[in-house]
Amino acid sequence: MTDLLEKRNLLRTAGYNYNFDREVYVNRGDRKVFSLEFVEDHDQNELRQRIAETNASGWRFYFNDQPPPGIQRELESLLGG
Numbered sequence: 886m887t888d889l890l891e892k893r894n895l896l897r898t899a900g901y902n903y904n905f906d907r908e909v910y911v912n913r914g915d916r917k918v919f920s921l922e923f924v925e926d927h928d929q930n931e932l933r934q935r936i937a938e939t940n941a942s943g944w945r946f947y948f949n950d951q952p953p954p955g956i957q958r959e960l961e962s963l964l965g966g
Contacts, residue, residue: 890960899936916940920948
């Protein structure tokens, strides 16, 4: 199994769904979003650590370069606040 496929399975198992339009993995329950680029560029251990992080409020975005505030608000609105 390739590394990217293993990462995708890791995210899927943790409750993340892929959004093809935005190229992100989303977990609405945990309110976390991983960009495809972040997933590709970081190893499985880093992904596990980020998945395990507690998120007390708001959405948490894991991108190589954080999206501008306007894009974050757009994503938050699209994802449900």
